[in-house]
Amino acid sequence: MKNLPQIAGGVAGAAVGFAATLLIVELVGSGNRADPIGSALLAVFVFAPAGAIAGLVLGTKLAMRMRGGENTGSLAGNSLRAFGALILLCAAAGTAYYVYAVTTATPWLNPNAATPLLQFEVRLPAGAALPASAADVAIELQTDQNSMPGAPRFNQFRRDGERPVIAGDVELAFRTAHRQLEVKIKGQPARVYRIGLTAKAPHAAQLGPWQPNADGSEIRYRAKWPGRD
Structure with a gap:
């Protein structure tokens, strides 16, 4: 295609x-700081x-x-051809992201996906x-997109020496890396734990290492996908 270099130059421009332009706007500080x-x-x-x-031309x-x-x-x-190529590239990128988002989304975004x-x-x-009892424990997963109540697993409560251990689980209904777990136990202060999983939360075969919290407690966790041990 004889016009390909010109088209490529326009798209790159x-x-x-x-x-x-975004960098210049940021450096100059153009805009209303109140909004x-x-x-x-x-x-x-x-x-x-x-x-x-302007860059395209x-x-x-x-x-x-x-x-x-x-x-x-x-x-x-040639500028019009470059503009058309740019539109096609943007459309292709948007379609590819949409397909990725739907095929990898968790159930509230894709009802056919596993939770x-x-x-x-x-x-x-x-x-x-x-x-x-389990009724003495309230669990909530908090993200930048939703909050989700969790379920304590009373049959897995135990003692590790002098330290009590509680267990539970909660659905990861949205794909986001911004997660924290709030645990409230009757008669004790609320505790919040940062969950360091990636947005997609890949399956792990076992619980991870203990991670310390500021109050002296510790947490360990894993993401478990249905049908996998």
């Missing part, structure tokens, strides 16, 4: 123009696209100049009381 969300939307949907178009022109006498087509025609569980154990500080 658009990408550079988009990124450079940072509105300013960000203005930068992403107005300034940056304008910069991308400049990139196409530069590619045509580098080719010299081997050029085919006008600047306007992974966060299985965990909490080892309380020495001297803490072991809960008398």
Whole structure:
């Protein structure tokens, strides 16, 4: 395709123009500081696209100049071809991400997907009381997208020397890396544990190592996917 270098130059110029415009807006501090969300939307949907178009034309022109006498087509025609290629690339990238998101999503996003569980154990500080029943324990998984009640597993409560150990599980219904587990035991202060799993939460065959908490307790956990041990 004789126009391919010009098209490639235009697409590359658009990408550079988009990124450079956002950087300039950030460095200059353009926008209303009292409304940072509105300013960000203005930068992403107005300034940056304008910069991308300018970069596309400049990139196409530069590619045509580098080719010299081997050029085919006008600047306007090659710029339009580059713009069309850019739209196709953006559409392909968006489609690919959508397919990935749907095929790997957990059930609340994809009803046909399996629901992974966060299985965990909490080892309380020495001297803490072991809960008398599951009703004395409230568990909640908190994320940037939802909160989910968990289920204590009273038959797995035990003592590890002088330290009580409680166990439970909760569904990982959304794909996000921002998770924390809140554990409330009757008569004790609430405890919050950071869950260091990736967004997709891959299956693990066993519980991970104990991780210390600020109050002297510890937690260990794993993601368990249905049909896998």
